[in-house]
Amino acid sequence: MRYSSKAFFPSNGTVDLAAFASSAGGRRKKWAAVVGGVVGGVCLLMFLVIAVFFWFRRQRRPAESLTGDILGATELRGPLNFHYRDLKFATKNFSKENKLGEGGFGEVFKGTLKNGKIIAVKKLVMTQTKSARASFLSEVKLISNVHHQNLLRLLGCSSKRSELLLVYEYMSNGSLDKFLFGEMHGMLNWKQRFDIVVGMARGLAYLHHEFHVCIIHRDIKSNNVLLDDNFKPKIADFGLARLLPGDQSHLSTYFAGTLGYIAPEYVIHGDLTEKVDTYSFGVVVLEIISGQRSSGGSVHEALPQHLLEWAWQLNEEDRLLKLIDKSLNPDEYDLEEVERVITIALLCTQVVSLRPTMSEVLVMLLSRGRLNVQLSRPTFIESPSRGRSDLTDSTGSSSAAPTSILMPKFSAR
Incomplete structure (x- = not known):
């Protein structure tokens, strides 16, 4: 709009307005071009930002699955799916030099992922039927959601034909047994x-x-307890018993070499409760205190009898402190505390009805003072190869030895 006190054009003549019209139209086109350019630029910038965001998100997921970053396993979800070829590369084709050990479920290898993370890979060999694979994935998903500072973390899994691979966090100090009666004996205070x-x-x-x-773990023993850099314990292989094929009995798998740890009611009757683990825990505690194998004897000092039998005999003779590992410095422990822990271990090996739960055991361990508990003769499974002739039965004997049960179908290694 334009205002003036004088006429824009002569009143008695005509004016060609073409020049004015073209000038105004040019200005409108110019401003339209500027506005259109700004709006278009903003829209293009927003489109690019959104496109980059979704591209980065899509690219990030395969990378996590490929490298298996340990931090990715902290969320409550299914396990990471590792590529078989990546685990094969990480373990140098499952070479002997990378082999960490071998247990009831298979071989374990040390591996280094492409992102530098060190892992442990366990190879399970089982029938790869459709139902077996579904069961495997279901159980692995359950185990991968178990997060506790004293339980070994399952990071992921992989499979190829009959081979099923489980990927765990790596424990630098290895298993507890080598510190109790192996080459590292005497290092633990x-x-x-x-x-x-x-x-x-x-x-x-x-x-x-x-x-x-x-x-229920079912196979608590010293070599299933792993130690990290600070000697913090982490229990391994929990939940794996249910991954065994249906045509394999758990008992036939575990009797070789672990008779000294298994609760008698589980061996004889197949009764499986959480107190089966309590019994095994008690035996391992006796090993930790004495530095002796449960089966009787070690590379340091051969015991003439089963460790539990010896511990019970010392309890009857009121000489429990004789059980203490001679490599321990007497100035570094309190006798009352050691005796309380030994008593708790023996309590864990009682008959099922007298055996505490692990929550109760934890409370007793953290309490102070002497425990006022009544102990009865424990029962343990003994190898027939020992040739014992003075076995007592469950009906009662005046002998101080624990009730022993021979299992002629099995032998301890």
Whole structure:
């Protein structure tokens, strides 16, 4: 709009308005071009930002699955799916130099992922039927959601034909057994041993009572307890018993070499409760305190009898402190505390009705003072190869030895 006190054009003549019209139209086109350019630029920038966001998101997911970053396993979800070829590369084709050990479920290898993470890979060999694979994936998903500081974390899995691979966090100090009666014997002081006992109790209490599904380990023993850089214990192989094929009995798998740990009611009657783990825990605690194998004897000092039998005999003779590992410095432990832990271990090996739960065990371990409990003769499974002739039966004998049961179908290695 334009205002003036004088006429824009002469009143008695005509004016060609073409020049004015073209000038105004040019200005409108110019402003339209500027506005259109700005709006178009903003829209293009927003489109590019959104496109880059979705591209980055899509590219990130395969990378996590490929490299298996340990941090990715902390969420409550299914396990990471590793590529078989990546695990094969990480373990140098499952070479002997990378082999960490071999247990009831298969061989374990050390591996290094492309992102530098060090892992442990367990190879399970089983029939790869459709139902077996579905069961495997279901159980692995359950195990991967178990997060506790005293339980070994399952990071992921992979499979190829009959081979099923489980990927775990790597534990630099290996298994507990080598520190008790292996090449590292004598390196653990009493505080470290006590912390290991408490850590094991915490882990088992979580599996039995705190996780939303009760998981019974079934095979608690010293070489299934792994130690990290700070000697913090982490229980391994929990939940794996249910991954065995249906045509394999759990008993036939585990009797070789672990008779000294298995609860008698499970061996004889197949009664499986969480107190089966309590019994095994008690035996491992006796090993931790004495530095002796449960089967009787070690590379350091051969025992003439089963460790549980010897411990019970010392209890009857009121000489429990004789059980203490001679490599321990007497100035580093409290005798009353050691005696209380031994008493708890013996309590864990009682008959099922008198055996405490792992939550109760943890409370007793963290309490102070002498325990006022009544102990009865424990029962343990003994190998017939020992040739014992003075076995007692469950009907009662005046002998101080625990009730022994011969299992002629099985032998201990």
